[in-house]
Amino acid sequence: MSGTLVLVRHGQSDWNLKNLFTGWRDPDLTELGVEEAKAGGKALAEYGIKFDIAFTSSLVRAQRTCQFVLDAVDQSSLETIRDQALNERDYGDLSGLNKDDARAKWGEEQVHIWRRSYDVPPPGGESLRDTGARVWPYYLTDILPRVLSGQKVLIAAHGNSLRSLVMVLDKLTKEQILKLNLATGVPMVYKLKADSTVASKEVLGDMSGAH
Numbered sequence: 001m002s003g004t005l006v007l008v009r010h011g012q013s014d015w016n017l018k019n020l021f022t023g024w025r026d027p028d029l030t031e032l033g034v035e036e037a038k039a040g041g042k043a044l045a046e047y048g049i050k051f052d053i054a055f056t057s058s059l060v061r062a063q064r065t066c067q068f069v070l071d072a073v074d075q076s077s078l079e080t081i082r083d084q085a086l087n088e089r090d091y092g093d094l095s096g097l098n099k100d101d102a103r104a105k106w107g108e109e110q111v112h113i114w115r116r117s118y119d120v121p122p123p124g125g126e127s128l129r130d131t132g133a134r135v136w137p138y139y140l141t142d143i144l145p146r147v148l149s150g151q152k153v154l155i156a157a158h159g160n161s162l163r164s165l166v167m168v169l170d171k172l173t174k175e176q177i178l179k180l181n182l183a184t185g186v187p188m189v190y191k192l193k194a195d196s197t198v199a200s201k202e203v204l205g206d207m208s209g210a211h
């Protein structure tokens, strides 16, 4: 019997609002981010899911999003495992820089490549491939076995750590992942087959405005 995997990107953070590269830095959610996290939780409550366990990163914006989601589905005390394997992609030397300033300095195209390409790391940081190289093994050893045993599992994490998972789950190419942006606080509900491939995917909200 296979289970359900729900992925949700944290709500807007202070540094998302200020347009700064964040990576492993640890800003909190903004008020809007709190509302987005609650809205994601409400969508999951309406969907009718009850989780068996939750996973989140070692960063506060994902942890608080996780808690808002659990509160919304009336599971405030659910076991929650925090692990830095699920942290955002490390932005290296770009961390803390303004994204528009970076575009002015290095050019629009270079910055887009650093932000969205599969295998070009930002200076001193991780490419999406590098991020996947720590997210994916953790998923395989700690998360997937639970889903395959029939559990319903929540992962509240980050734009790029989740993109690295979605790339494999949705079988996206390097070209397709370049265009994929995940919206904050919009849950993606995956049902997996016994062979760990995707039986169905539902997006509970609007991904179209994501950037």
Ligand SMILES: O=C(O)[C@@H](CO)OP(=O)(O)O
Pocket (backbone or CB within 6 Å): 016, 020, 021, 022, 023, 024, 088, 089, 091, 115, 159, 160, 211
């Ligand atoms: O700054 C970051 O860590 C990420 C997520 O907010 O930004 P980007 O969208 O550029 O990958």
